[in-house]
Amino acid sequence: MLDIFKFLLLLINFSFILGEKCINLDINIIQNIEKQGFHRNMVWLIDSHIPDEKLWTEASCKVALMLDIPVEMYVDPDQMNDFHRIGKLEVFIDGKVNIETVAHQSTTHRVFIYLNKFILNSKHIETLPIHLRYQKSHLGGYGKVPLSKVNFLVNCVEHKVCGNYQEIRAPKKRQDVDSVIPWQNITYKGHFDVLELSVPIGNLEHYPFVVIITYLVGCAGCIYILSILTNTKNKIYNFSIYFSLKLIFI
Amino acid sequence: MLLLDRFIDLDVITHFIFASLIRAILIVYGIWHDKYSDVPYTDIDYKVFTDASRYIIDGKSPYDRHTFRYSPLISFLLIPNVVIHEIFGKIFFCIFDLVVAYLIRCLVYINISHWLKYYSKDDVKINLQKEQNLWAQRAMLLWLYNPMVVTISTRGNSDSLACGLVILTLYVLQAKRSYFCAGLLHGLSIHFRIYPIIYTMSFLLYLSNFSYYLDCDKNVVDLTLRQKRETRKSIQRISFLGQKLFLYLIPNSHQIIFVLGMLMSWSVLTLTFYFFYEFRFLYESILYHFVRTDFKHNFSLYFYAQYLSAWMKFDIWSVVFWHAILKNLPPLIILLYLSVYFGLNQYTLNFTILCQTIVFVIYNKVLTSQYFVWIMGIVPLCIWQLKFSVKSISLLVLIWILAQGTWLLPAYLLEFEGKNTFIYIWVQSISLFCTHVIILGHLLQNFILKMQINKKTQ
Numbered sequence: 001m002l003d004i005f006k007f008l009l010l011l012i013n014f015s016f017i018l019g020e021k022c023i024n025l026d027i028n029i030i031q032n033i034e035k036q037g038f039h040r041n042m043v044w045l046i047d048s049h050i051p052d053e054k055l056w057t058e059a060s061c062k063v064a065l066m067l068d069i070p071v072e073m074y075v076d077p078d079q080m081n082d083f084h085r086i087g088k089l090e091v092f093i094d095g096k097v098n099i100e101t102v103a104h105q106s107t108t109h110r111v112f113i114y115l116n117k118f119i120l121n122s123k124h125i126e127t128l129p130i131h132l133r134y135q136k137s138h139l140g141g142y143g144k145v146p147l148s149k150v151n152f153l154v155n156c157v158e159h160k161v162c163g164n165y166q167e168i169r170a171p172k173k174r175q176d177v178d179s180v181i182p183w184q185n186i187t188y189k190g191h192f193d194v195l196e197l198s199v200p201i202g203n204l205e206h207y208p209f210v211v212i213i214t215y216l217v218g219c220a221g222c223i224y225i226l227s228i229l230t231n232t233k234n235k236i237y238n239f240s241i242y243f244s245l246k247l248i249f250i
Numbered sequence: 251m252l253l254l255d256r257f258i259d260l261d262v263i264t265h266f267i268f269a270s271l272i273r274a275i276l277i278v279y280g281i282w283h284d285k286y287s288d289v290p291y292t293d294i295d296y297k298v299f300t301d302a303s304r305y306i307i308d309g310k311s312p313y314d315r316h317t318f319r320y321s322p323l324i325s326f327l328l329i330p331n332v333v334i335h336e337i338f339g340k341i342f343f344c345i346f347d348l349v350v351a352y353l354i355r356c357l358v359y360i361n362i363s364h365w366l367k368y369y370s371k372d373d374v375k376i377n378l379q380k381e382q383n384l385w386a387q388r389a390m391l392l393w394l395y396n397p398m399v400v401t402i403s404t405r406g407n408s409d410s411l412a413c414g415l416v417i418l419t420l421y422v423l424q425a426k427r428s429y430f431c432a433g434l435l436h437g438l439s440i441h442f443r444i445y446p447i448i449y450t451m452s453f454l455l456y457l458s459n460f461s462y463y464l465d466c467d468k469n470v471v472d473l474t475l476r477q478k479r480e481t482r483k484s485i486q487r488i489s490f491l492g493q494k495l496f497l498y499l500i501p502n503s504h505q506i507i508f509v510l511g512m513l514m515s516w517s518v519l520t521l522t523f524y525f526f527y528e529f530r531f532l533y534e535s536i537l538y539h540f541v542r543t544d545f546k547h548n549f550s551l552y553f554y555a556q557y558l559s560a561w562m563k564f565d566i567w568s569v570v571f572w573h574a575i576l577k578n579l580p581p582l583i584i585l586l587y588l589s590v591y592f593g594l595n596q597y598t599l600n601f602t603i604l605c606q607t608i609v610f611v612i613y614n615k616v617l618t619s620q621y622f623v624w625i626m627g628i629v630p631l632c633i634w635q636l637k638f639s640v641k642s643i644s645l646l647v648l649i650w651i652l653a654q655g656t657w658l659l660p661a662y663l664l665e666f667e668g669k670n671t672f673i674y675i676w677v678q679s680i681s682l683f684c685t686h687v688i689i690l691g692h693l694l695q696n697f698i699l700k701m702q703i704n705k706k707t708q
Contacts, residue, residue, distance in 0.1 A: 037668040078301060078316060099316060102545060104561075134545050137558050140670065200670035207558045210676060214555045215576040217680050218613065221687040222580035225609070228691045229591055 022162035023055055027152055027188035033197065038132045040197070042067070044150060046115075046124040053120055059156035064183065065113040065126065066153055066168065071106040072145040072199070073132045074099055084174060090114040091128070092174045103133040103143070112153075112170050132199045140203030147195050153183035161186055258387060262355070266348055269394045273344040276404035277337055293620075296339060296406025299324050300331045307332055313530045319538055321442050322523050322531065324408055343403040343410060347394070350414040353421045354630045355390035357600075360425045362386070362634060365597060381634075389630035402623050409620045412443040413627030419446070419453075420600060420631065429457065429504045433511020440512070441519045444539055445624065448585055448610055450512070452602045455593025457504040542616065547661055547675050549617035549654075551683040552577060554676035556615065581613035600631040601697055605690065612686040637696045646689055653678070653685040 026049040034041040083089040095109030135143035165184040283291040302312035302325035312325040330338040423432035439446040592598035657678035660671035
């Protein structure tokens with residue numbers, strides 16, 4: 001038993017001696033929400049600090065953000081396609097998105113935002129447009145939309161980021177969904193101002209009078225138009241109806 | 251006013267150049283705006299069409315594009331958007347606008363000619379002949395310089411195309427008297443957008459053997475009736491289930507030709523696309539529009555009631571049934587009544603179509619700005635038959651803009667500021683609906699009056 005333990009220790013030391021380097025990463029993320037209403041922007045300010053820039057460059061690392069989207073909101077796939085086409089944002093949406101359904105009839109999805117313009121030791125701002133869904137009417141007021149915290153993913157070809165991080169398997173890039181690679185889910189220092197959004201919802205207490213008045217107005221409009229048609233002094237109508245009736249009842 | 255008159259009097263080509271310039275400027279502005287603004291100028295549907303065309307090029311179904319609920323024709327038409335340039339479709343819509351404008355001009359001119367042909371008093375004829383050109387020109391300009399039409403086309407919305415197909419059908423039916431072609435076009439219109447189906451009965455009544463050119467003289471009507479009665483006496487009566495049915499209920503050759511044309515184009519297009527895109531095509535482009543319930547706020551009178559009742563559990567035979575009846579019966583009654591009321595009169599076809607479009611739009615379960623283009627396209631065809639003072643037109647337009655504006659404010663607060671303004675939007679939807687009903691009432695009250703006044707004053 002002791003021998004096995006010694007052997008493992010030797011193996012770890014051996015790999016260390018061989019030069020299995022790891023990258024030290026210090027990441028700070030501030031997550032914020034821009035705009036009000038049903039169409040908003042999630043904004044992340046990513047402040048990175050990597051002491052060994054040379055090692056980072058050698059490692060050919062890719063950086064991405066991963067966000068779980070709850071049923072109460074969605075990322076518009078077509079908007080993302082447009083953004084990709086004009087080179088504004090590269091996003092892969094994992095899951096089916098129906099932009100027309102209401103919250104309780106929708107499903108969750110996950111988005112990967114590839115930070116292709118990520119620059120070391122500087123502040124990086126990334127913006128993702130999100131859209132809130134209509135929610136089932138209740139007793140008025142506002143419905144809640146929980147916001148999940150963003151995950152910071154790194155994939156390096158040569159080395160790994162120091163520390164034991166959860167591995168997430170995700171596409172390498174948006175255009176190549178089939179080539180799934182392991183990403184390290186890096187922990188970071190986060191600052192989140194908003195953890196929940198609110199969305200206006202209909203008030204069911206309004207239901208009786210809204211329905212009654214709506215249908216009354218619809219029927220009243222019909223009666224008004226018919227009354228104009230039948231009561232108008234314009235001769236052409238009188239002749240028309242006179243003519244039509246005679247044709248039918250002659 | 252003199253300057254305005256001189257502008258109106260400019261020849262057709264000059265107006266087309268002006269209108270094209272305005273549209274070209276707006277298309278270029280759209281490109282610039284989309285590049286720098288978060289709120290795009292280009293209509294969302296234009297992107298949908300272009301994406302659908304992209305899918306077609308890739309050998310996929312256009313219905314793979316979310317929210318593509320149109321005929322595949324539009325995605326085929328806009329393939330150059332992907333192959334050549336994205337603004338191709340906008341240019342195409344704008345050129346189609348000019349064609350429609352010219353058709354409006356011709357149709358109004360021919361309508362007035364028909365009116366003059368059957369109008370009994372010669373002195374009135376002379377006055378109207380002078381105005382014939384002027385009315386045709388005014389009608390054309392009303393379409394050509396209508397800000398809504400210009401904006402819709404340059405934003406890349408296809409509704410002016412749908413409206414243009416209806417106008418083309420009216421033109422072929424009234425000016426060319428080619429019933430088969432008119433049928434083909436009507437079928438195409440229905441395939442392109444389902445709503446023109448509501449005009450079918452009016453078209454059939456227009457083609458009836460019993461349709462007439464009305465002179466406001468009761469004796470003429472009676473004389474015509476006597477002639478019809480004589481004809482009818484010689485026709486064998488057909489008995490069905492104990493009821494006597496007269497032969498006039500049996501379609502004439504024109505009606506049959508029209509229906510054949512309509513069925514032919516509609517079914518050929520539908521079957522062809524069904525062959526390629528299967529049930530998804532049927533569902534997305536046809537069935538969806540019947541089962542559609544949009545809970546998101548829109549101009550419709552019914553939007554809030556629909557949203558509140560959307561997920562309630564009702565007794566299906568009591569509440570759901572009455573909801574459907576109360577929602578659908580009023581517009582159905584008016585549409586049928588309008589068809590029968592005006593149908594047989596040869597002068598009122600355009601006006602019937604206008605009134606039916608207004609009724610269909612204002613009672614629709616989903617109503618957005620683009621639907622108003624369906625109305626805007628038909629209005630120019632009827633202006634020569636409407637008697638409105640500048641003051642009353644201005645007042646009606648002002649009321650309409652105010653009603654829209656007061657709806658837009660709470661809608662903006664809801665959508666972009668996140669304020670709970672559902673109830674205010676509902677109140678404004680009712681106000682907008684009432685405004686539309688009042689405007690329709692005014693149109694009905696002022697129709698043809700001009701001709702009668704002319705006649706009385708002679």
